[in-house]
Amino acid sequence: MRLYHHPMSANSRRxxxxxxxxxxxxxKVLVDLAKREQRTPEFLRLNPNGHxxxxxxxxxxxxxxxxxxxxxxxxxxxxxxxxxxxxxRADVNRWLFxxxxxxxxxxxxxxxxxxxxxxxxxxxxxxxxxxxxxxxVTELVGILDAHLAGKAWVAQGMLTLADLALAAPLMAIVPAxxxxxxxxxxxxxxxxxxxxxxxxxxxx
Numbered sequence: 001m002r003l004y005h006h007p008m009s010a011n012s013r014r015x016x017x018x019x020x021x022x023x024x025x026x027x028k029v030l031v032d033l034a035k036r037e038q039r040t041p042e043f044l045r046l047n048p049n050g051h052x053x054x055x056x057x058x059x060x061x062x063x064x065x066x067x068x069x070x071x072x073x074x075x076x077x078x079x080x081x082x083x084x085x086x087x088x089r090a091d092v093n094r095w096l097f098x099x100x101x102x103x104x105x106x107x108x109x110x111x112x113x114x115x116x117x118x119x120x121x122x123x124x125x126x127x128x129x130x131x132x133x134x135x136x137v138t139e140l141v142g143i144l145d146a147h148l149a150g151k152a153w154v155a156q157g158m159l160t161l162a163d164l165a166l167a168a169p170l171m172a173i174v175p176a177x178x179x180x181x182x183x184x185x186x187x188x189x190x191x192x193x194x195x196x197x198x199x200x201x202x203x204x
Contacts, residue, residue: 001026002048003068004054006033009064010104010111013202014168015053018069018161022199026055026057034120065168066096069161081160082137091155095162109133115175123151138179141186148185152192156176159196167193171203 003019006011019026028151031037031052033102038050047054047063054073073082081155083089110133113125146165154162165198170190173180180186193199 001058002029002056002120003027004029004031004043004052004056006031006052006187007033008188009033009052010107010169010171011051012053013171014165015055015068015072016202017164017168017196017198018072020037021088021164021196022079024072024076027125046186066100066165069096069165073161080158081121081164083160088156088201092160092162092177094150095154096165099162099165100138102171103144103166106133106140107172107176109177110137111172112175114177115172132181139181141178145183145186151185151189163189163193164198167199 001016004057005016005028007013007030013157016028018024031043037043038047038052042048043054046056046061049063051063053063053065053068055068056069062071070082070187073079082092107193109129111132112129117123117125144154151157154166169189170178172178172179
């Protein structure tokens with residue numbers, strides 16, 4: 001299997017972390033986003049959206065990071081990060097959808113404005129956009145922090161794909177200036193994720 005990725009992509013990171021945690025052997029293929037390799041005709045044949053990650057499993061090409069995570073888990077006998085029982089799996093799926101539709105897009109606003117724009121010479125942050133992003137992230141951080149009260153992990157009392165998916169965009173917690181101060185449950189959970197080998201092996 002080949003996994004096309006970039007280390008500064010949170011979407012890539014959750015897929016790579018899943019492969020590492022499950023000990024799935026994948027050939028990692030770097031896609032240089034700075035050189036816009038994700039927009040080349042060759043890459044667009046793999047993913048017409050022009051985004052990483054992309055998994056190629058013997059000609060079966062899969063994009064969307066959460067789908068890749070689920071696929072890798074379902075291929076791994078005895079894994080526990082993606083439960084088989086219907087309601088337990090639905091619980092994990094709930095957080096994967098929440099991550100894809102709310103959490104990651106909101107964090108991406110602050111990542112772009114406070115970090116990426118200046119990194120690639122696109123000018124200073126736009127105050128109005130930063131304010132909107134801070135509002136969205138603050139609300140979502142509050143939801144996740146409250147959910148984690150008395151819990152070590154997000155779903156089912158154990159490490160699951162939900163934790164890997166939600167933690168990945170927090171790789172930009174400092175440069176993106178994410179409003180997480182005063183959220184002890186979230187920060188303690190994030191510490192636990194950062195202690196995982198899969199996180200350490202994907203750190204820049």
